[in-house]
Amino acid sequence: MRLMSGLLSLCLSSVVIAQDWTSESLAQAAEARIRGFGDSSATLVMTLHNGAGEQASRQLRVKNLEYTDGEKSLMVFDTPRDVRGSALLSYTHPQGEDEQWLYLPAIKRVKQIGARNKSGPFMASEFAFEDIITPFWQKFSYGELSQDTFNDMPCYVLNRHPNDRHSGYKRQRVWIDQEHLLIRQVEYYDRRDQLLKVYQATDFTLHQGQYWRPALMTMRNVQTGKHTTLAWSEHQFGQGLNDRDFSQNALLRAR
Amino acid sequence: MSHLAIAPWLARLLCACALPNLSWAADMEAQHELGFEHTAFGQAGAQGQSRQHLSVSVKSEFWAELNDNNSLTVTPFARWDEQDSRRSHADLREAFWLHLGDGFELRTGIRQVFWGVTEGRHLVDIINQTDLIERLDGEAKLGQPMVNLAFEHEAQQVDLFVLPGFRKRTFAGEEGRLRLPLIVDNDAAYEASNGERHVDLAARWQYNGDALRLGLSGFHGTNREAELRLTLDPNQLRYSGGQAIGLAAGYQPQLSAYYRQITQWGLDAQLTQGDLLWKLEAIQQSGGAERHHAADAGFEYTQVGWLDSNADAGWLVEYLYDSRGERATSAFEHDWLLGWRLSLNDAASSTLLASVIIDSQHDEQLLSVEGQRRLSDSLLLELELRAFLSPKPVPSAWEFISQPDLEHKLRPLVDDDYLRLSLRYFL
Numbered sequence: 001m002r003l004m005s006g007l008l009s010l011c012l013s014s015v016v017i018a019q020d021w022t023s024e025s026l027a028q029a030a031e032a033r034i035r036g037f038g039d040s041s042a043t044l045v046m047t048l049h050n051g052a053g054e055q056a057s058r059q060l061r062v063k064n065l066e067y068t069d070g071e072k073s074l075m076v077f078d079t080p081r082d083v084r085g086s087a088l089l090s091y092t093h094p095q096g097e098d099e100q101w102l103y104l105p106a107i108k109r110v111k112q113i114g115a116r117n118k119s120g121p122f123m124a125s126e127f128a129f130e131d132i133i134t135p136f137w138q139k140f141s142y143g144e145l146s147q148d149t150f151n152d153m154p155c156y157v158l159n160r161h162p163n164d165r166h167s168g169y170k171r172q173r174v175w176i177d178q179e180h181l182l183i184r185q186v187e188y189y190d191r192r193d194q195l196l197k198v199y200q201a202t203d204f205t206l207h208q209g210q211y212w213r214p215a216l217m218t219m220r221n222v223q224t225g226k227h228t229t230l231a232w233s234e235h236q237f238g239q240g241l242n243d244r245d246f247s248q249n250a251l252l253r254a255r
Numbered sequence: 256m257s258h259l260a261i262a263p264w265l266a267r268l269l270c271a272c273a274l275p276n277l278s279w280a281a282d283m284e285a286q287h288e289l290g291f292e293h294t295a296f297g298q299a300g301a302q303g304q305s306r307q308h309l310s311v312s313v314k315s316e317f318w319a320e321l322n323d324n325n326s327l328t329v330t331p332f333a334r335w336d337e338q339d340s341r342r343s344h345a346d347l348r349e350a351f352w353l354h355l356g357d358g359f360e361l362r363t364g365i366r367q368v369f370w371g372v373t374e375g376r377h378l379v380d381i382i383n384q385t386d387l388i389e390r391l392d393g394e395a396k397l398g399q400p401m402v403n404l405a406f407e408h409e410a411q412q413v414d415l416f417v418l419p420g421f422r423k424r425t426f427a428g429e430e431g432r433l434r435l436p437l438i439v440d441n442d443a444a445y446e447a448s449n450g451e452r453h454v455d456l457a458a459r460w461q462y463n464g465d466a467l468r469l470g471l472s473g474f475h476g477t478n479r480e481a482e483l484r485l486t487l488d489p490n491q492l493r494y495s496g497g498q499a500i501g502l503a504a505g506y507q508p509q510l511s512a513y514y515r516q517i518t519q520w521g522l523d524a525q526l527t528q529g530d531l532l533w534k535l536e537a538i539q540q541s542g543g544a545e546r547h548h549a550a551d552a553g554f555e556y557t558q559v560g561w562l563d564s565n566a567d568a569g570w571l572v573e574y575l576y577d578s579r580g581e582r583a584t585s586a587f588e589h590d591w592l593l594g595w596r597l598s599l600n601d602a603a604s605s606t607l608l609a610s611v612i613i614d615s616q617h618d619e620q621l622l623s624v625e626g627q628r629r630l631s632d633s634l635l636l637e638l639e640l641r642a643f644l645s646p647k648p649v650p651s652a653w654e655f656i657s658q659p660d661l662e663h664k665l666r667p668l669v670d671d672d673y674l675r676l677s678l679r680y681f682l
Contacts, residue, residue: 048602056602056632081681082635083604084286097529099465107394108369112468114530120559120567124602166529168560248463249360249407253326253353255284255318 023142023158027174030181031137037211039065039241043234044075048125051225056080058123065246069093071134072246076254087254089246094136100129103251110251119168125228126197126219128168131188139163143171150184151202153177169196180204182212190223197221207235282320289313289680290334296432297642297672301649304430309337314348324355330398334389339431342388348398360405365398368416370459370472371536372525373551375573375592375612376585378536379521381474382457384422391433391641392623397422410463418455421445421477423512435510435667436655439483443512446477446543453477453516466528472521478542480584481512485656501653508656517542530557534573549577549585553592561597569596571610586664589615603629617662620644630678637677643668 021029041063048056059078064071070093077083085105092098098118102111118130143159155175162169170193175185186199201214213235220227244250290312299306312334320326330349336342351364368382382399389395400420406413423443427434447453455476462469491506492499502508519540526533537550553573561568571594577583594610607626614620624640645665650658660666 050602079632080604080629081286081633082629082679084681097465099527108367109371111372112525112527112532114527114532114557121565121600124565124600124604166559244355244407247407248412248461249405253360 021145021156023145023160024137026145026156026158026176026181027137027140027142027160030176030183031135033181033212035066037064037066037237039063039239040211040235040237041239041241042213042232042236045231045233046123046125046127047229047231049227049229051227056124063241063245065241065243067091070098070136073133074246074250074254085255087251089248089251090133092133092136094138098133101248101251103254108252110248118164118166126221126226127228127230130162130164130167130169131199131219140172148175150175150177153179153184155184180212182214195222205235208237211235211237284318285315287313287315287682289682290677291680292675292677294432294673294675296670298670300432301667301670302429302436304432305338308339308432310342311335316349326353327351328353336431339388339428341425341428342431344388344425346386346397348396350398358406360403360407362401362403362405365400366403367396367398368401368403368414369396370470370521370523372468372523372534373536373553373573374534374555374571374594374610375553375575375590376536376549376551376587378538378549378551379470379472379523381472381479381519381521382416382418384424384479386425388425388427388431397425412459412461412463414459414461416455416457418457418476419452421451421453421455421514423451423514424479424481426512432671432673433668435483436650436652437485437508437510439481440509440511443481443514444484445514446516447514451477459521466526468525468527470521470523472519472523474517474519474521476516478515478517478540481514482584483510484513485510487656499657502656507652515542530559531555532557547578547583549575549583551575555596557596565600567596567598567600569598570594571596575612581661586614586619586621587612591615605629618644618646619663619665621665633681635679635681637675637679639675639677640673642672645669 046058061076063074073090075088077086087103089101140160146157148157161171171189173187188197190196198220200218203215217230292310294308296306314332317329332348333345351366354361371377371380383396385393386395402417404415426439457474459472491503493501522537524535532555535552539548555571557569573592575587575590577588591613597607599605605628609624612621622642626638643665645663
């Protein structure tokens with residue numbers, strides 16, 4: 001019996017790849033590809049390029065934990081040094097309002113912040129809060145699906161519209177490669193439906209034989225010429241992180 | 256007794272340190288912060304103090320992870336002030352051992368704990384004494400010795416505190432600004448017979464809902480706020496027709512701090528509705544024959560992407576209330592706080608907070624502007640401007656004693672409008 005069901009699931013997965021996608025089912029499948037990791041951690045260097053040759057960088061450490069009703073993420077800043085030890089805890093949900101808490105070490109204060117600042121820039125970067133938090137497929141409604149290539153890879157291109165009226169975007173176009181179902185590029189259109197930003201993810205690496213993660217993310221603002229890169233390293237999965245590492249008390253001891 | 260109590264923890268620490276596989280170098284961090292501060296006052300002090308004050312400070316933080324469940328944090332702080340010898344002071348802000356137990360956290364030693372949500376006053380926050388000489392807004396705190404047992408389960412948190420050892424509030428010295436016409440004596444008096452060795456107790460419960468954060472707290476022990484008492488030598492007064500009319504030449508009476516035993520119940524709550532935050536802090540305090548209550552309630556509304564820019568603008572409104580009215584020890588007994596916060600969200604993380612606290616019954620206002628901007632990865636520039644508006648001039652020492660002006664509590668500060676620029680260097 002057990003062998004049978006194993007065979008069955010193998011057959012099913014190959015059927016899934018061959019099936020006729022809709023934008024929505026493709027979004028679900030792409031999400032399934034990067035979820036199921038349980039817990040993870042990584043180091044992040046964010047570099048802001050202002051378009052005039054100047055750049056500034058921030059280093060932070062990120063931990064994630066999956067929940068049945070969403071995902072918690074804890075970011076701790078190492079640089080710039082005036083914000084060293086500051087921590088941002090986010091609890092994102094497929095449906096409903098997300099929650100965010102900021103810990104300010106200088107005054108030992110945890111502040112719950114309004115989660116509707118999602119359209120605002122994250123640490124002065126070209127990434128908005130809503131771009132860096134988990135983009136659950138339920139947060140969008142879906143339009144037509146087409147095909148294109150990205151870096152010579154055959155890709156599906158899906159159209160999605162944020163359900164949240166506080167989003168900074170009218171719609172997004174998402175390039176998902178046909179081989180691994182990974183998000184390679186996203187075009188963000190502002191509320192006036194003008195192309196605002198282009199996101200590209202490159203240098204994907206397979207971790208522990210099952211989790212694909214890009215080592216480099218770039219967000220380019222086509223209206224201002226500024227861009228931001230996120231360089232990821234030290235990915236770790238399944239370290240046994242638990243609720244306690246993402247609690248209010250965890251914020252107090254974040255470092 | 257205290258040695259006995261400390262011995263078991265020390266023993267555990269030593270055991271932890273003696274573990275063979277500990278690598279100190281890999282599990283230690285040190286960071287330092289140098290502060291350079293220049294304060295320019297609008298005019299010379301009413302008691303002849305200087306207009307310009309330079310000051311330098313240093314704060315270090317040492318952190319060592321002993322193993323997965325134990326760490327030590329030590330944060331010494333020191334300041335040198337050009338003018339005020341009392342503001343030249345040092346304090347151990349933190350020196351504690353954190354132990355992660357099975358279902359609890361134990362934090363033992365000197366720590367800093369903040370409770371509260373509002374911007375106008377920090378009413379509920381009572382664990383640490385205010386380092387008033389450091390900052391006028393009460394956001395600098397002295398390290399408090401404690402044993403803090405913390406529990407957290409899903410949306411609920413419980414913190415229990417035993418607080419041995421009282422810290423006296425710091426007050427400006429003779430050459431210092433932002434003070435009363437009389438100096439507060441270094442010696443303090445206490446209601447508790449064992450004075451600063453009284454052991455205080457505190458507890459707090461916090462509920463973290465989706466939108467509601469609610470805290471209930473209780474404190475029993477030595478009040479952090481000092482009652483300032485005057486001791487006058489009748490032989491040092493000048494008399495006319497049997498009436499005292501002034502102080503003898505060269506006589507400077509001092510105020511002394513008296514710390515009462517109090518019981519304080521606190522409530523703090525924040526309701527988060529999108530861009531709108533509703534905030535409330537309320538306390539009931541009883542001590543001596545008196546019981547009073549005080550509250551600070553209001554909201555903060557943030558406009559994200561203000562005027563189609565990357566900036567956020569925040570609007571703050573709070574009402575500050577104290578049931579003692581004019582007899583309140585705070586100048587904000589029936590006052591409105593109106594504030595405007597600007598975050599540019601630029602690479603320099605520039606922010607500005609402008610506010611005014613308006614006395615709703617008497618003609619007094621406190622204007623504040625606070626700003627900061629990052630100059631480089633390790634350099635931060637801060638600006639602080641305050642202006643004290645009150646209709647009458649600074650009282651002389653004798654006026655302050657003989658005709659207390661409870662309606663105008665900002666009066667002693669009207670000559671002390673200042674602009675402070677600080678550079679903080681991180682290494």
